[in-house]
Amino acid sequence: MAFEEEVDDKNISETELSKIPLMRAFVESKDPSAKEYDDLTIRRFLRARELDIEKASSMFLEFLKWRSSFVPNGSISLSEVPDELAQNKMFMQGFDKKGRPITVVFGARHFQNKVGGLDEFKRFVVYSLDKLCSRMPTGEEKFVGIGDLKGWGYSNCDIRGYLGALKILQDYYPERLGKLFIVNAPSLFMTAWKIVYPFIDKKTKEKIVFVENSTLKSRLQEDIEEDQLPETYGGKMPLVPIQNC
Structure with missing residues (x-):
């Protein structure tokens, strides 16, 4: 999509308009x-680095290097993440009131991958994020996540996996997360949360919302219409495994 088609976007500032071509010229030369x-895409990296061209360019060039080595074929195939898919832990369905695609992840279904290891889990993260990005309607760049931790316990705790996923999201998919609702979080989870929290950047922290069980449906419906809300939270939308979307 050519950026010129988006110049009327009310979310674009004059400063961004002036810096995007400068950053593009620099990164293409490298x-x-x-x-x-x-x-x-250039704009998302600029925004992730407070419109600092030097920092944004460094971040983007690192992304290009990572993408060419980690996703050499341009996408992650189902055959590259079989054990992660078998856990049946991630779903996609519906859109929120802003038109952002919704994903639901069940934390109690995640276990450290003893076959494919951390690399397969990272491939699964990339596979999932690419799926979400592909579902975004024209003019939308973000997605909404619901992290459901009902039944989460020590056997589901995977700090290395969490940090790996966080790095991919923050470093290689900047400005893609619109909001993350964390629901049904047991007190036990807060131990893991305290370890991961320092690695979450400021912008990402601002998008994370812990939802109380007593207000779960009403809080989600502030952002998601009932016909787009998953059935498991009192809505009307059935969950669809991510690989079937």
Whole structure:
């Protein structure tokens, strides 16, 4: 998508308009593969680094390097994440009131992958994020997540996995997370949360909302219409495994 088609976007500032071509020229001079990415992608990296061209360019060039080595075929195939998919822990369905696609992750179904290891889990994260991005309607760049921790226990605690997923989200998919609702969180989870929390950047922290069980449906419905809300939270939308979307 050419950026010129988006200049009327009310969320674009004059400063961004002036800095995007400057950053593009710089990153393309360092890595010609940057030409494959549209200006909206450049803008997301700029925003992630407070419109600092030098920092945003460094972040983007690192992303290009990572993408070419970790996703050499351009996408992650189902055959690369079989054990992660078998856990049946991630679903996609519906859109929130802003038109952002919704994903639901059940934390109690996640276990450290003893076959594919951490690398397969990271591939699964990339597979899932790419799926979410592909479902975004024109003009939308973010998604909404519901992290359901009902039944979560020590056997589900995977600090290395959590930190790996966090790094991928923050470093390689900046400005993609719109909001993350954490629901049904047991007190036991807070031990793991205290370990992970310092690694979450400020912008991401602002998008995380812990929801009390007593207000679960009403709070979710502030952002999601009932016909788009998952059935498990009192809505009308059935959950669909991510690989079937």
